[in-house]
Amino acid sequence: MEQRETCARTAQAPIDASRRKIFRIAALGLAAGVGLHGRSALAIEAVPEALRPVVGDRLVEEDAEGEPVPLKLADLRVGKPLLAFPFDTASKKIRSETRMNKVVLLRLPEAELDAETKAVSAGGVLAFSGVCTHMGCDIKTWMVSEKVFACFCHGSKFRPLDHGSVAGGPAPRPLPVLPIKLEGDQLVIAGPFTAPPGFTPQA
Amino acid sequence: MKGLMKGIAVCAVAVLPAAVSAALGDYAPVTDARLKNPEAANWLQYRGNYSGWGYSPLSQITDQNVGKLQLAWAFATGQKEGHQSPPIVNNGYMFVTTPGAQVIALEAKTGKELWRYKKELPGEMLQLHPTNRGVALYGDKVYVATIDAHLVALDAKTGKEVWIKQVGDWKALQYITLAPLAAKGKIMVGSSGGETGVRGFVAAFDAETGNEAWRTYTTAAPGEPGGDTWPGETYKNGGGSIWITGSYDPDTNLAYWGTGNPAPWPTEGRKGDNLYTGATIALDVDTGALKTYFQYNPNDAWDWDEVSAPLLIDTEVKGKKVKAAVHAGRNGYLWVLDRTGQKLNFVDAYPFVNNNTIKSIDPKTGRPTFADEHRPGLGKGDVHFCPSLWGGKDWFPEAYNPKTGLLYVPANNNLCAELPEPEPTKYKKGDLYIGYPIEAILTGLRWAKGAKDAPKTMGEVQAWDLKTGKQVWTHKYPTFNWGPLLTTGGNLVFGGGTNDRMFRAFNASTGKVLWETATPSGVTGVPTSFEVDGEQYIAVQSGWGVDAQRMQGGVDRLLGYQTVVPQGGTVMVYKLTK
Numbered sequence: 103m104e105q106r107e108t109c110a111r112t113a114q115a116p117i118d119a120s121r122r123k124i125f126r127i128a129a130l131g132l133a134a135g136v137g138l139h140g141r142s143a144l145a146i147e148a149v150p151e152a153l154r155p156v157v158g159d160r161l162v163e164e165d166a167e168g169e170p171v172p173l174k175l176a177d178l179r180v181g182k183p184l185l186a187f188p189f190d191t192a193s194k195k196i197r198s199e200t201r202m203n204k205v206v207l208l209r210l211p212e213a214e215l216d217a218e219t220k221a222v223s224a225g226g227v228l229a230f231s232g233v234c235t236h237m238g239c240d241i242k243t244w245m246v247s248e249k250v251f252a253c254f255c256h257g258s259k260f261r262p263l264d265h266g267s268v269a270g271g272p273a274p275r276p277l278p279v280l281p282i283k284l285e286g287d288q289l290v291i292a293g294p295f296t297a298p299p300g301f302t303p304q305a
Numbered sequence: 306m307k308g309l310m311k312g313i314a315v316c317a318v319a320v321l322p323a324a325v326s327a328a329l330g331d332y333a334p335v336t337d338a339r340l341k342n343p344e345a346a347n348w349l350q351y352r353g354n355y356s357g358w359g360y361s362p363l364s365q366i367t368d369q370n371v372g373k374l375q376l377a378w379a380f381a382t383g384q385k386e387g388h389q390s391p392p393i394v395n396n397g398y399m400f401v402t403t404p405g406a407q408v409i410a411l412e413a414k415t416g417k418e419l420w421r422y423k424k425e426l427p428g429e430m431l432q433l434h435p436t437n438r439g440v441a442l443y444g445d446k447v448y449v450a451t452i453d454a455h456l457v458a459l460d461a462k463t464g465k466e467v468w469i470k471q472v473g474d475w476k477a478l479q480y481i482t483l484a485p486l487a488a489k490g491k492i493m494v495g496s497s498g499g500e501t502g503v504r505g506f507v508a509a510f511d512a513e514t515g516n517e518a519w520r521t522y523t524t525a526a527p528g529e530p531g532g533d534t535w536p537g538e539t540y541k542n543g544g545g546s547i548w549i550t551g552s553y554d555p556d557t558n559l560a561y562w563g564t565g566n567p568a569p570w571p572t573e574g575r576k577g578d579n580l581y582t583g584a585t586i587a588l589d590v591d592t593g594a595l596k597t598y599f600q601y602n603p604n605d606a607w608d609w610d611e612v613s614a615p616l617l618i619d620t621e622v623k624g625k626k627v628k629a630a631v632h633a634g635r636n637g638y639l640w641v642l643d644r645t646g647q648k649l650n651f652v653d654a655y656p657f658v659n660n661n662t663i664k665s666i667d668p669k670t671g672r673p674t675f676a677d678e679h680r681p682g683l684g685k686g687d688v689h690f691c692p693s694l695w696g697g698k699d700w701f702p703e704a705y706n707p708k709t710g711l712l713y714v715p716a717n718n719n720l721c722a723e724l725p726e727p728e729p730t731k732y733k734k735g736d737l738y739i740g741y742p743i744e745a746i747l748t749g750l751r752w753a754k755g756a757k758d759a760p761k762t763m764g765e766v767q768a769w770d771l772k773t774g775k776q777v778w779t780h781k782y783p784t785f786n787w788g789p790l791l792t793t794g795g796n797l798v799f800g801g802g803t804n805d806r807m808f809r810a811f812n813a814s815t816g817k818v819l820w821e822t823a824t825p826s827g828v829t830g831v832p833t834s835f836e837v838d839g840e841q842y843i844a845v846q847s848g849w850g851v852d853a854q855r856m857q858g859g860v861d862r863l864l865g866y867q868t869v870v871p872q873g874g875t876v877m878v879y880k881l882t883k
Contacts, residue, residue: 149428165733200429201429201431201735202428202429233431234431237431237432237433237435238429238430238431238432239431239432239433239737240431240736240737242743243742243743243744243747245744245747252743252744252747254737254739254743254746254747255431255432255433256851256854256855257747257854257855257858270858270867271858272385272386272850272854272872300428301428301431301432303405303426303428304383304384304385304405
């Protein structure tokens, strides 16, 4: 009797454990060691490929109403960030089904851009994921004094002039870059995000 | 005999995954009677009792021997960000929650993991406050409310999900950070989100089935009492969010909840008192009916959530017996209310930190008059005010010790803030709804008006005698304090909250620091005490993040340097060396 109690306690089993429960407890114990409970994955993996931006997409302003109008270089004022979504001109579809497609655009004087940054920008306009890599908040504040994007939620800061690198705060990785180019006067997506957009879950 | 064989079979299967541990008794169901009169050995709910005291009667660890306190065990949670939940203990079983919607059950004596539950969070969501403040225990279940606004019931012994209910819409940035309140067969929770334009509420769910019993909104609609304190439809996104577990008086069946600031921050579009934001509300637990309230900040302009529930203390105030509800406010005043019957009446209020914003308080009604020059708003330019946005005391709880008769307040003094002109703002589902430039908020912390240098001290642990309204002792820190407090029958007060990673014990009568120890990260967790096999333990989570880190960013900016507080959660459990 004593042995039975001791063993049952070891397993944290209910006293009236049925056979099914016994099996479950054992399985749980084994699973705990291999981390099956940490099911979160990088957010981008949850975005089906069909929903992701593609090369050649235009960009439209996040809150624009009516017929989508692709953003032009002249729509961006220096130092005024703008949130946008990719836009498929053929199907007239705005790719806003997922926040992970949100893009923050920032126009800076071209002279401030180095060659590498110029290569992924369009007429001084830089594009990044608009979702903070820390906890997923929108990135839409340009702090001109420090030349960084700042996140309201926890104060993470990113350097748009250095490929989105982390300048401060808790963000664990850079803000992914979205390469863009000019076709005529329109801003056009020139390549995929350089890293998966979205917050960085812990195991 | 058959039973014995079955028992052996249990043994054979179950010992496979883990080494044999010390015996752990059966899980003792948590009843209303136990929650009403909690046994000293256990810590069954957020603040240890329904009155919100943060008090353990255990007295093995005392002001005489606390110097011999040493680590019994530690346990890494595997998560970063703010670890604020109390280690809740029932009959040798410990339950902690962490950021990332995780519950871990541990053997309280050894730290051995019993089970772990982790809710998968939507990849699309954003987390403004990545934290969780603990579980509620009721019956044979453990209840956790999650950052994606769900309430989950788990089997206390196995961690198996019994039911899960959606409480709010995470896409509208409703989220839950509090530990649920369990009483009379109901599990009560509320929604955070004062900065995201939620309409705050408290909702109750049947403990067994998870069915919603009632939902009471914290902003009054037209036609409801208080509905005329909001213009038009502004109440619909008016804030008044619920961040912290309510306290509860079983005698009147009223649960007391603190409510957050009105939204958005600028007041111009919401002229009126904006009931019931910045207040304590009393809800009937059976029906959810709002029976009474007291508003600390009518028409708040400072982001002063008054979210911590009042401590229910039957005491004397200036020679008169009072069934008090006591609240150290974000607005920097210590409020004493009378909760006799179904009312909340003003008794007294006095500042516990430097305050240039409250000009006077009506001695009869308790209604404050605010200094207009320290009230941010349209056409005023930069407005300086004290205390800061984080207030004299933020969410982290006070503690009350019936043996010393003192109330202990974790405070932030000498810190102020500045807000500029508001900017136009429109509610948009899923977006912030604040009304000030983000850059200005991120850089808004200030010293006292005219002060060039940093104050010598900021954070404080204060002890107040409610009978006289006098401060008995104060311990001051060079930097700010974000530390929830525990007090015990051993004449001790425990708390962390500073950026040096320390966890401390104070003499509860004198304030003398008797013991301190460095932890892996900063301590913003709620400490608890419990007993197993005749030995008393002190438990707390170490794990810096969320607003403590934000405030550090603000202080660092003023000081011109960068303080590094390492992140990562650890459950720390201490006991006396023999």
